Amino acid sequence: MTATSKSNATKSDTNSGIALYQRIRNDIEGRILSGEWPPGHRVPFEHELMDSYSCSRMTVNKVLSGLAATGLVERRRRAGSFVSRPKVHSAVLQIPDLKAEVENRGERYGYKLLDQQKRAALRVDKVRLGVDLRTPVLALRCRHDAANEPFALEDRLLNLKAVPDALQQDFSTLPPSTWLVDHVPWTEAEHRISACNADKPLAAVLKVDEGTACLVVERRTWRNGEPITAVRLVHPGPLYDLMARFTPSS
Amino acid sequence: MTATSKSNATKSDTNSGIALYQRIRNDIEGRILSGEWPPGHRVPFEHELMDSYSCSRMTVNKVLSGLAATGLVERRRRAGSFVSRPKVHSAVLQIPDLKAEVENRGERYGYKLLDQQKRAALRVDKVRLGVDLRTPVLALRCRHDAANEPFALEDRLLNLKAVPDALQQDFSTLPPSTWLVDHVPWTEAEHRISACNADKPLAAVLKVDEGTACLVVERRTWRNGEPITAVRLVHPGPLYDLMARFTPSS
DNA sequence: GTTCTCAATTTGTCTATACATATTAGGACA
DNA sequence: TGTCCTAATATGTATAGACAAATTGAGAAC
Missing domain, CATH: 3.40.1410.10 (Chorismate lyase-like)
Known part of the structure; x- marks a missing residue:
C-alpha cells in the first residue's frame, strides 16, 4: 500500500527548497515546543509518519533519532516515542x-x-x-x-x-x-x-x-x-x- | 571490491556488543579529543572509512553527520570533513x-x-x-x-x-x-x-x-x-x- | 594570460529492504 | 487466579543503490 500511495515520490516531491528530513523535524519540534504535544505525549509511530509524509522509514527514523539525541523525545522499543519531560533546565x-x-x-x-x-x-x-x-x-x-x-x-x-x-x-x-x-x-x-x-x-x-x-x-x-x-x-x-x-x- | 572484501558482513561481524556506528564514532572522537587530529585536520573521506571499516556509506555518513551536529567537525562538499577549531569553551x-x-x-x-x-x-x-x-x-x-x-x-x-x-x-x-x-x-x-x-x-x-x-x-x-x-x-x-x-x- | 565550461569528486538526502532486539499484550496452561 | 510462553510490535542498526547539489580542478576557447 505504501508503494502505491507514494507513487514516484522523489526527493523533489512537494519540495519547498528544504530537505524533507528538516521539514518533518521542524513540524515535530514545533508541536512539542508550542505545547501542542506536552511532555509524556506519544509522538506518532515511525510507520504513521511514513504514511503522512509518504517517505521511507529511514527518513523518519533519522528525524526521531535526532530528536532523541538532543533530548527532546525519549524512545522505547515496542512502546513508541514520547515527548520527554525535562528534568533539569539545561543551558x-x-x-x-x-x-x-x-x-x-x-x-x-x-x-x-x-x-x-x-x-x-x-x-x-x-x-x-x-x-x-x-x-x-x-x-x-x-x-x-x-x-x-x-x-x-x-x-x-x-x-x-x-x-x-x-x-x-x-x-x-x-x-x-x-x-x-x-x-x-x-x-x-x-x-x-x-x-x-x-x-x-x-x-x-x-x-x-x-x-x-x-x-x-x-x-x-x-x-x-x-x-x-x-x-x-x-x-x-x-x-x-x-x-x-x-x-x-x- | 567492497562487496568481495566485506563478504557477509552482517551486523554481528566482529561485534563486541556495541554498534558499529558507535565504534566508528568513538574512534574518530578519540583521535580528535586526544589531539592526534588537531583542529583543521581532514577526517578521512566517507569512502575511505567505508573501506577501513568494511561498511556501507550510510553508516559512516551517520557518524560524520552526528559529529557535525555536535560541532566537533565541519563538512564541506567536495572538500571533505575537517576537525573544527572550538571558538569558545562551552559547557x-x-x-x-x-x-x-x-x-x-x-x-x-x-x-x-x-x-x-x-x-x-x-x-x-x-x-x-x-x-x-x-x-x-x-x-x-x-x-x-x-x-x-x-x-x-x-x-x-x-x-x-x-x-x-x-x-x-x-x-x-x-x-x-x-x-x-x-x-x-x-x-x-x-x-x-x-x-x-x-x-x-x-x-x-x-x-x-x-x-x-x-x-x-x-x-x-x-x-x-x-x-x-x-x-x-x-x-x-x-x-x-x-x-x-x-x-x-x- | 584570462576566462569559461565541463567533468570529477564529495557530501546531502532518500529509498526499499533486512534482520536484530526489547517489550508487551494476550493466550495456554497449571 | 496466577504464571509462563509466544507472537506481535516498534525501534535499532545496517546494506546497496540512486540521484541531487556544491565545489573544485583541468582543459578548452578566447
Whole structure:
C-alpha cells in the first residue's frame, strides 16, 4: 500500500527548497515546543509518519533519532516515542576567552602577568589540580582589565606533564587562557560558580572595597582523565555577568 | 571490491556488543579529543572509512553527520570533513529544580511561600519580564530551605497571559519552579549569573550577616518569543555552587 | 594570460529492504 | 487466579543503490 500511495515520490516531491528530513523535524519540534504535544505525549509511530509524509522509514527514523539525541523525545522499543519531560533546565554556558569577552563589550582589554612560578607540585596543587606530588606545574597569577579597570583576577595552575609546551610560551604578553584555547584540546571540564567577599589582598588587586561581593568561576579541564589545568577567576561582582543562552532546537 | 572484501558482513561481524556506528564514532572522537587530529585536520573521506571499516556509506555518513551536529567537525562538499577549531569553551549548565538539587545533596528540603500577588504589569514588570503594561502577571516570593537553613530566596514573575493555569495552582505547597518544569514548555532561555552583597532585608530572609556575598542567578524564559517567566534566585554565597560539567562526546 | 565550461569528486538526502532486539499484550496452561 | 510462553510490535542498526547539489580542478576557447 505504501508503494502505491507514494507513487514516484522523489526527493523533489512537494519540495519547498528544504530537505524533507528538516521539514518533518521542524513540524515535530514545533508541536512539542508550542505545547501542542506536552511532555509524556506519544509522538506518532515511525510507520504513521511514513504514511503522512509518504517517505521511507529511514527518513523518519533519522528525524526521531535526532530528536532523541538532543533530548527532546525519549524512545522505547515496542512502546513508541514520547515527548520527554525535562528534568533539569539545561543551558549552554558560553565561557569565552576573557579578551574576546571584553572586546565584545566594546571596551579596551588589558592584561598583566602578576606572578609566574614553575615548581614541583605541593600538597595544595595536588588537591586543586589532581596531579601527583612533585609533578612539575606552572602557577600563574594575572589580572585582566576592561576599560583600564580590573576586571578579573586569574589564578591558574597548569600541569606541565600534560602541557610541556607551556614553558616555551611568554605569558607576560599572551594570556594563558588564549594560548590554551588555541593549542590544548580537552575532553572533560568542570565548572564551579560561587560568590565570595573580597578579603584585603583581593580587594587591593581588584581595586574594590574590602568585603565587596565577587563572582568566582573555577574551571578544571582534563584530557582523557589527565588533569590539564585548574583556573580560578574572581570578578568584582557588580561588574560581571555570566550569560548563558539556550535554544533547544540547536 | 567492497562487496568481495566485506563478504557477509552482517551486523554481528566482529561485534563486541556495541554498534558499529558507535565504534566508528568513538574512534574518530578519540583521535580528535586526544589531539592526534588537531583542529583543521581532514577526517578521512566517507569512502575511505567505508573501506577501513568494511561498511556501507550510510553508516559512516551517520557518524560524520552526528559529529557535525555536535560541532566537533565541519563538512564541506567536495572538500571533505575537517576537525573544527572550538571558538569558545562551552559547557552544559545543569540548572535543576531546587527541590531535586537539595535532596540530591542528601539534605531535607523545605519551602515557604512568602508573598503572592496578582497584578496588572507595572513598569518594573514590563522591564523585567518584557510584557506590555497592564498585562496580568503573578509575582511570587518564596524561600527554599536545605537542612532547615535558608538556601535560596526566589523572586518570580509569571506572565499570566502566557500561563493562565498558574492561577489555579496552590503555590503555598508546590514550588512554582517545580510546577513550571512539569507543565510549561519553553523555547528559549537566558541566564545571568552575578554576585551581590546582601542588604539588610535580604540578610534577614537568608539569615546571614549584612554584606555577605550572595550568588544571583536570573533566568528568563520565552516560548516562541512570548515571555513566560522571569526569576531571580539569591543564594547565600558560601553555601551554593553552581556546577556545570561538559563532555563533548555527549 | 584570462576566462569559461565541463567533468570529477564529495557530501546531502532518500529509498526499499533486512534482520536484530526489547517489550508487551494476550493466550495456554497449571 | 496466577504464571509462563509466544507472537506481535516498534525501534535499532545496517546494506546497496540512486540521484541531487556544491565545489573544485583541468582543459578548452578566447
